[in-house]
Amino acid sequence: MSSRLRLSLPPAAPHDLFKISCSTCALRQICLPTGLPAAEVLQLERMVSDRRAVARGAVLFKTGDVFEAIYIVRTGFFKTSASAQDGRDQVTGFHMAGELLGLDGIYDGAHASQAVALEDSQVCVVPYGRLEDLTREFDRLQRQFHRLMSRELVRDQAMMVLLGSMRAEQRVAAFLINLMRRLRARGFSSSSVVLRMTRDEIGSHLGLTLETVSRTFSRMQEDGVLEVRARELRVLKPRRLLQLVRRAV
Amino acid sequence: MSSRLRLSLPPAAPHDLFKISCSTCALRQICLPTGLPAAEVLQLERMVSDRRAVARGAVLFKTGDVFEAIYIVRTGFFKTSASAQDGRDQVTGFHMAGELLGLDGIYDGAHASQAVALEDSQVCVVPYGRLEDLTREFDRLQRQFHRLMSRELVRDQAMMVLLGSMRAEQRVAAFLINLMRRLRARGFSSSSVVLRMTRDEIGSHLGLTLETVSRTFSRMQEDGVLEVRARELRVLKPRRLLQLVRRAV
DNA sequence: CGCGTCCTTGAACCTTTTCAATTCAGGTGG
DNA sequence: CCACCTGAATTGAAAAGGTTCAAGGACGCG
Numbered sequence: 001m002s003s004r005l006r007l008s009l010p011p012a013a014p015h016d017l018f019k020i021s022c023s024t025c026a027l028r029q030i031c032l033p034t035g036l037p038a039a040e041v042l043q044l045e046r047m048v049s050d051r052r053a054v055a056r057g058a059v060l061f062k063t064g065d066v067f068e069a070i071y072i073v074r075t076g077f078f079k080t081s082a083s084a085q086d087g088r089d090q091v092t093g094f095h096m097a098g099e100l101l102g103l104d105g106i107y108d109g110a111h112a113s114q115a116v117a118l119e120d121s122q123v124c125v126v127p128y129g130r131l132e133d134l135t136r137e138f139d140r141l142q143r144q145f146h147r148l149m150s151r152e153l154v155r156d157q158a159m160m161v162l163l164g165s166m167r168a169e170q171r172v173a174a175f176l177i178n179l180m181r182r183l184r185a186r187g188f189s190s191s192s193v194v195l196r197m198t199r200d201e202i203g204s205h206l207g208l209t210l211e212t213v214s215r216t217f218s219r220m221q222e223d224g225v226l227e228v229r230a231r232e233l234r235v236l237k238p239r240r241l242l243q244l245v246r247r248a249v
Numbered sequence: 250m251s252s253r254l255r256l257s258l259p260p261a262a263p264h265d266l267f268k269i270s271c272s273t274c275a276l277r278q279i280c281l282p283t284g285l286p287a288a289e290v291l292q293l294e295r296m297v298s299d300r301r302a303v304a305r306g307a308v309l310f311k312t313g314d315v316f317e318a319i320y321i322v323r324t325g326f327f328k329t330s331a332s333a334q335d336g337r338d339q340v341t342g343f344h345m346a347g348e349l350l351g352l353d354g355i356y357d358g359a360h361a362s363q364a365v366a367l368e369d370s371q372v373c374v375v376p377y378g379r380l381e382d383l384t385r386e387f388d389r390l391q392r393q394f395h396r397l398m399s400r401e402l403v404r405d406q407a408m409m410v411l412l413g414s415m416r417a418e419q420r421v422a423a424f425l426i427n428l429m430r431r432l433r434a435r436g437f438s439s440s441s442v443v444l445r446m447t448r449d450e451i452g453s454h455l456g457l458t459l460e461t462v463s464r465t466f467s468r469m470q471e472d473g474v475l476e477v478r479a480r481e482l483r484v485l486k487p488r489r490l491l492q493l494v495r496r497a498v
Numbered sequence: 499c500g501c502g503t504c505c506t507t508g509a510a511c512c513t514t515t516t517c518a519a520t521t522c523a524g525g526t527g528g
Numbered sequence: 529c530c531a532c533c534t535g536a537a538t539t540g541a542a543a544a545g546g547t548t549c550a551a552g553g554a555c556g557c558g
Contacts, residue, residue, distance in 0.1 A: 416545075416546095417545075417546070457546080457547090458546075458547055458548080460546090460547075460548085461545090461546060461547075464546095479554075479555065480555095
């Protein structure tokens with residue numbers, strides 16, 4: 001494997017492009033390898049079978065697809081959505097670099113949700129069978145995997161609280177705070193974003209209509225908390241945003 | 250340990266009462282041991298350190314408690330709730346025999362929610378460290394544990410869809426269908442229940458006020474779908490209930 | 499038997515949705 | 529390079545669903 005790397009030395013050979021290296025990946029402090037000793041990270045990158053490009057608008061997996069692997073966002077941005085019996089579907093999450101996708105497929109071997117790229121993206125493909133083997137071998141990897149699954153549960157709970165008991169303004173504020181925090185953790189600005197999703201998708205995620213999202217943005221802009229121009233958004237008063245969430249109804 | 254068990258032989262000695270036996274447990278088809286070979290079930294029951302009684306109204310664990318073990322409901326009924334920043338808290342789930350509690354604590358070593366018994370209950374205590382060890386040893390147990398965590402994720406997603414896009418009547422119908430299905434899976438009647446929770450708790454779980462829950466019950470009763478008398482509830486027309494959920498808004 | 503908690507029901511109010519009409523932005527082709 | 533076209537976003541007004549406030553009644557526990 002390392003020999004293949006050195007066989008020829010074109011600066012951007014196809015194999016290099018898709019050579020998996022968790023050790024040197026910019027995301028190693030956020031992703032599955034976090035906290036693992038170097039030797040185990042090497043095992044891990046040997047296991048990651050593939051890196052796959054997903055074009056904007058393309059489906060990574062859809063409800064009912066056979067579950068074979070989990071995916072880790074390497075670059076780009078995804079939405080996941082689940083559909084109700086009546087056909088409507090709801091955005092259950094937005095996912096950025098270092099975040100896991102597809103964990104809901106473990107339950108019965110079929111994906112329970114669908115994942116769509118909101119911009120041209122790349123994911124690392126982690127075959128689930130191999131991950132099982134490796135987590136049995138290395139306790140720290142096991143611990144980290146369980147931690148990440150548990151984090152999903154914690155997030156989902158927070159989402160339920162949001163959907164079950166917050167008003168529109170609180171929901172939008174909480175959404176923005178969460179988004180900015182995750183961007184900052186990845187080295188991006190914590191005040192400006194170019195939103196990758198539509199108002200409709202934000203609304204679907206927050207249990208609101210796109211009009212309510214738009215109106216809430218407008219009002220926050222009038223109040224000087226935000227600056228919004230279509231997809232470009234800038235948080236002017238993060239403190240006020242926090243207060244909006246905390247404020248009881 | 251086993252010597253202590255046999256030291257004296259009163260028919261209903263305290264130790265016998267709390268002797269763990271997954272092999273003979275009525276829940277073994279629903280619980281963690283499901284699908285495991287007998288030898289592994291024995292290992293599992295050796296691991297389950299304890300069975301704990303939790304009186305009605307008592308707290309099994311609360312937000313911030315150090316996470317040391319997961320719990321499996323053996324008898325009784327629990328609610329779990331998560332609190333928002335502003336202090337209000339929301340019921341995130343109701344849990345009956347065979348269901349796992351506390352998985353959200355794996356993430357950062359502290360419970361993210363609290364669990365309260367809604368009737369006198371018993372739980373099996375599964376020390377998490379030992380569970381980790383055992384899942385590394387037995388691949389089927391590992392698979393089963395991951396399946397159960399994943400099932401939580403799937404459930405949470407369904408809950409988000411409910412909270413994000415259903416009307417009051419649909420929510421209540423979905424809640425009842427889910428409740429009855431789980432009761433039936435445990436050998437109870439799938440048409441009558443004595444509800445263990447208040448209207449307020451149902452409302453908190455469904456993102457509705459207690460008044461709306463009450464009114465919805467009343468209306469369903471008028472329509473001949475249910476029969477409700479305080480906590481006693483009987484589903485008269487399960488078909489209609491299903492239609493209520495499926496119906497688009 | 500009394501008290502407290504839980505439940506039910508009514509009426510007014512409020513937030514968000516729905517429906518509808520522009521406006522805006524970005525990409526395409528002439 | 530500009531005009532056009534389409535999907536996205538904004539904004540307004542009316543309507544609906546659910547909440548809030550309030551009062552009365554039922555139930556269960558001590």
